[in-house]
Amino acid sequence: MLELLGITAGYEPGAPVVRGASVTVAPGESVGLLGPSGCGKSTLARVAALLHRPDAGTVTIDGTRATGWRHRAPKARRTAIGVVFQQPRLAADPRLRLTDLIAEPLRAGGRRAEVTGRVGELARTVGLTDDLLGRRPHEVSDGQLQRACLARALVLRPRWLVCDEMTAMLDASTTAALVTVVEEYRRAEGAGLLAVGHDRVLLERWCDRTVRWTEIAEAV
Amino acid sequence: MADTTTLTAPKAADDGARWRSRGRSRRSTRTVRAVTSAVIVAAVALAVLIVPPVAQLDQQAVDLALKLQPPSLDHPFGTDDVGRDLLLRCVYGLRVSLLVGLVAALVATVIGTAVGAAAAAFGGWTDRIVMRLVDTFSSVPHLLLGIFIVAMFRPGVWPVIVSVALTHWLSTARIVRSEVLSLRSRPYVDAAVSGGSSRWRITVRHLLPGVLPQAGLAAVLMVPHAMWHESALSFLGLGLPSHQASLGNLVQTARGSLLAGDWWPTLFPGLFLIVPTLAIAGLAGVWRERINPRRRSELML
Numbered sequence: 001m002l003e004l005l006g007i008t009a010g011y012e013p014g015a016p017v018v019r020g021a022s023v024t025v026a027p028g029e030s031v032g033l034l035g036p037s038g039c040g041k042s043t044l045a046r047v048a049a050l051l052h053r054p055d056a057g058t059v060t061i062d063g064t065r066a067t068g069w070r071h072r073a074p075k076a077r078r079t080a081i082g083v084v085f086q087q088p089r090l091a092a093d094p095r096l097r098l099t100d101l102i103a104e105p106l107r108a109g110g111r112r113a114e115v116t117g118r119v120g121e122l123a124r125t126v127g128l129t130d131d132l133l134g135r136r137p138h139e140v141s142d143g144q145l146q147r148a149c150l151a152r153a154l155v156l157r158p159r160w161l162v163c164d165e166m167t168a169m170l171d172a173s174t175t176a177a178l179v180t181v182v183e184e185y186r187r188a189e190g191a192g193l194l195a196v197g198h199d200r201v202l203l204e205r206w207c208d209r210t211v212r213w214t215e216i217a218e219a220v
Numbered sequence: 221m222a223d224t225t226t227l228t229a230p231k232a233a234d235d236g237a238r239w240r241s242r243g244r245s246r247r248s249t250r251t252v253r254a255v256t257s258a259v260i261v262a263a264v265a266l267a268v269l270i271v272p273p274v275a276q277l278d279q280q281a282v283d284l285a286l287k288l289q290p291p292s293l294d295h296p297f298g299t300d301d302v303g304r305d306l307l308l309r310c311v312y313g314l315r316v317s318l319l320v321g322l323v324a325a326l327v328a329t330v331i332g333t334a335v336g337a338a339a340a341a342f343g344g345w346t347d348r349i350v351m352r353l354v355d356t357f358s359s360v361p362h363l364l365l366g367i368f369i370v371a372m373f374r375p376g377v378w379p380v381i382v383s384v385a386l387t388h389w390l391s392t393a394r395i396v397r398s399e400v401l402s403l404r405s406r407p408y409v410d411a412a413v414s415g416g417s418s419r420w421r422i423t424v425r426h427l428l429p430g431v432l433p434q435a436g437l438a439a440v441l442m443v444p445h446a447m448w449h450e451s452a453l454s455f456l457g458l459g460l461p462s463h464q465a466s467l468g469n470l471v472q473t474a475r476g477s478l479l480a481g482d483w484w485p486t487l488f489p490g491l492f493l494i495v496p497t498l499a500i501a502g503l504a505g506v507w508r509e510r511i512n513p514r515r516r517s518e519l520m521l
Contacts, residue, residue, distance in 0.1 A: 037451050051410045056453030070413050079416040091407040104425075152411065 001026060002048065002081075002192055003158050007057035009040075009047050016055060018043050021217035023194065025160070030186065030193035032203030034220065035213030039220070040107065040197045044165040048194055049083045061160070077106065082153035082191075086165040088145035092137040098148045100134045105156050123153040126181050143174035150178055156183055161186070163195045178204055230313055236294060257502030264496045268315040289481050298484035300470075301477050306485060310492045311354060312465040317493070318443075320377065320450040324384035325442035332392025333428075333435045337391070340400035341423045351397065358390045367458055376463045382455055386445045392438045397486070399431040434510045439505040444497035451493055467493045 002025040010016035018040035020174055025031045034039040046052035047059060053069040056156055060066070061080065066073060084092035102122060103115045122169065123133055126147040153161065161182065166174040179202075186193060197203050203210050265515040285301035297306035321474045357365070365381040373379035403409065404427065412422050447467075453459035454468025462469055467489045476487030 033338070046410070048416055049410075051413060073418050075416045075418075078414055081414065083411065083414045085407045085411065087407065091411050093408045093412075097252055104412065104417070108412070108415055108417040108421055152415065156415065 001060065001062065002194065003058075003060040003147075004044065004048055005058045005060070007044060007047055007054045007059070009043050009052060009054040009057075012044075013055075016133070017049075017141055017220060019220050020052075020057075021220045022057075022078065023048075023211065023216055025194050027159070027192050028186070028190045029209075030207040031194065032207035032210035033194065033196045033213065033216070034198065034200055034203055035196075036198060038216070040212050041213060042164050042173045045083075045162050045194065045196045049081045049162045051083070075109070079156045080111065080158055080159035081160045081162060082156070084146070084150050084153045084161070084166045085165045086168050088142055088169075091149050092145055094137050095135055098128065098140065099135055099144075101137070102133075102155055103149050104150045105152060106141075109156065113209055118155055119151075122155060125154075125184070126151045127177060143170050146170060146174070146178065148188045150181060154181075157189055159189075159191050161191055161193045163197075165192065167195050167199070168197065175202065227462075228484075235367060250422050250509065253502050254506045256400055257499040257506070259284060261503060264314065264499070268318055271311050275308070277449070287483075288477060288481075291484055297488045298482075300474060300485045300505070306470075306488055309465045309470060310467070310489055313467040313470050313489060314492050314496065316377065316460065316464065316466045317447045317450055318496075320381050320384060321447035322386065322441045322444040324381045324450075325439050326382070327385035328442055328446070329392050329435055329439035329512030330388035332438070333396050333431070335389065336393035336398050337423060337428060337431070339429065340397045341406060341419060347397075351394075354390050354393055358385075362387045362449065363452060367456070369512035370453060375459070380450055380459045381455065384449045388442055388446060388449070392435060392442070395438050396435055398465050399434050400427050403427050403430045405433065424464040437504055437508055437511070440507065441501060444501050447493065447497055472504060 004021065004023045005020055007021045008016045009018045021040075021044050023044070025030065033044070039065055047057075049058070050066055050069050050073045055189055056155050061077060064077075064195070066077065067073070093104075096104065099119055102119050103142065106112065107117050108120060116161060119133070123130075128144065128147055128151070132140055132144055140148075144168075150166070163182065166182075167178060170178070182193065183206075185191065193207070195203060195207055246519070254291060254455035283299075286295075286299050286303040287301055289295055289299040289303075295305050295307065297310060300306055300309065335350060335354070339347045365387045365401055369383040369386055370379050373382075400423075409422060412426060417425070449469070450459060454466045455472045455473065456468075458465045459468060462473065470489035471493075474482075474489070478486045
């Protein structure tokens with residue numbers, strides 16, 4: 001169970017961008033969160049991924065309440081949640097080749113032995129050729145880079161996925177391909193998904209249920 | 221006929237639909253600056269590296285019969301008040317000044333990068349305390365602090381290097397800290413945190429490679445600064461021992477003869493200090509334009 005309860009979060013003291021937001025994702029379930037631009041859904045996604053400490057409210061993952069955020073969260077807890085960000089350009093270190101980008105979480109966890117096998121397997125899954133794997137982020141298109149970012153999010157086999165407007169910048173065919181990859185992964189591993197976005201048609205086709213921002217959060 | 225050719229020539233170019241910039245037509249002097257600076261820096265490097273071992277001349281050779289000779293073919297820069305050849309003394313002085321400048325800039329950059337990166341990476345109270353310490357240090361004038369450090373040791377090259385290095389890491393620390401703070405808020409750092417990277421790994425793998433161009437630039441700009449600082453200390457008689465040729469010492473000892481109208485013993489060491497440092501700063505300026513083209517290059521000495 002990934003449970004966010006009464007989350008109030010913001011970037012400056014006294015001026016929250018999210019107030020009293022609550023979402024629950026059951027294991028294996030996919031939840032779409034719909035909201036207009038600038039309403040704070042990305043902030044909520046960051047809180048859910050333990051990347052931003054909320055001012056109030058609780059995050060419960062698999063029955064344990066999260067007490068630390070970012071580096072203060074235990075490594076196992078952080079890596080249990082895979083995150084895909086909206087802008088692949090900003091979410092990829094410009095100095096790393098795509099192979100290293102995908103392998104980085106494995107290396108950080110001291111699992112170098114698995115790098116070759118796992119990266120090759122994931123590259124096939126998300127549709128990246130060997131030629132693309134050897135390039136740096138500025139040498140590939142946004143769609144190809146987002147495929148690599150999705151592969152990086154899946155490389156540690158997270159139990160939860162948070163997709164923060166994963167397909168907002170991509171064309172229809174790449175969107176379909178990425179959604180298929182996520183769905184195949186979820187079927188294989190039984191992972192839960194929190195998909196954040198403003199595309200109602202996509203989220204309603206993709207997710208088991210969709211919630212609207214106005215239903216889960218108080219007006220700021 | 222001449223009129224028709226001049227009129228048709230641009231028309232032919234238009235027909236080819238050649239793209240033409242509508243921007244400023246004035247050409248930048250960047251190439252000229254870069255080439256000039258590079259040539260001067262190369263000449264200086266060759267001079268200080270090759271002249272002392274190849275020429276085998278004694279820079280301390282005293283010849284009182286030839287004291288205070290104006291520039292001539294035998295002595296292109298003239299001689300000083302005890303008849304030593306000024307060109308040779310200047311090359312030796314530049315050698316010492318460059319050594320001090322390079323080593324001190326390197327040490328200062330390493331200290332500055334380490335402190336700045338640590339302050340930004342840890343954040344919170346560590347950051348506040350460290351940066352207030354940096355502010356405190358930089359509120360004391362560099363030269364005063366440098367004199368204080370030099371005064372604790374016997375005169376020589378190394379105390380000067382230590383003094384210059386310990387007073388010059390502050391600006392690098394500030395630059396590196398602000399760069400790291402800006403890099404730290406990028407989503408790819410979030411992605412690394414989510415992937416289980418430790419603070420140390422993020423600093424070494426993502427943040428430091430990102431600030432190295434800026435830190436390198438700060439290091440190169442530090443070399444002229446350190447050379448000037450060394451010369452200032454020597455000029456005040458606190459740096460190198462006065463018999464050892466250094467640009468500051470040369471100017472200092474020649475001060476007396478300047479009053480008597482002998483201009484060459486002060487002019488040439490002064491030029492040897494100013495021209496190479498400007499050349500180094502010019503190269504750094506070109507580099508800065510390359511890594512950050514949107515900001516116009518300015519010399520920060």
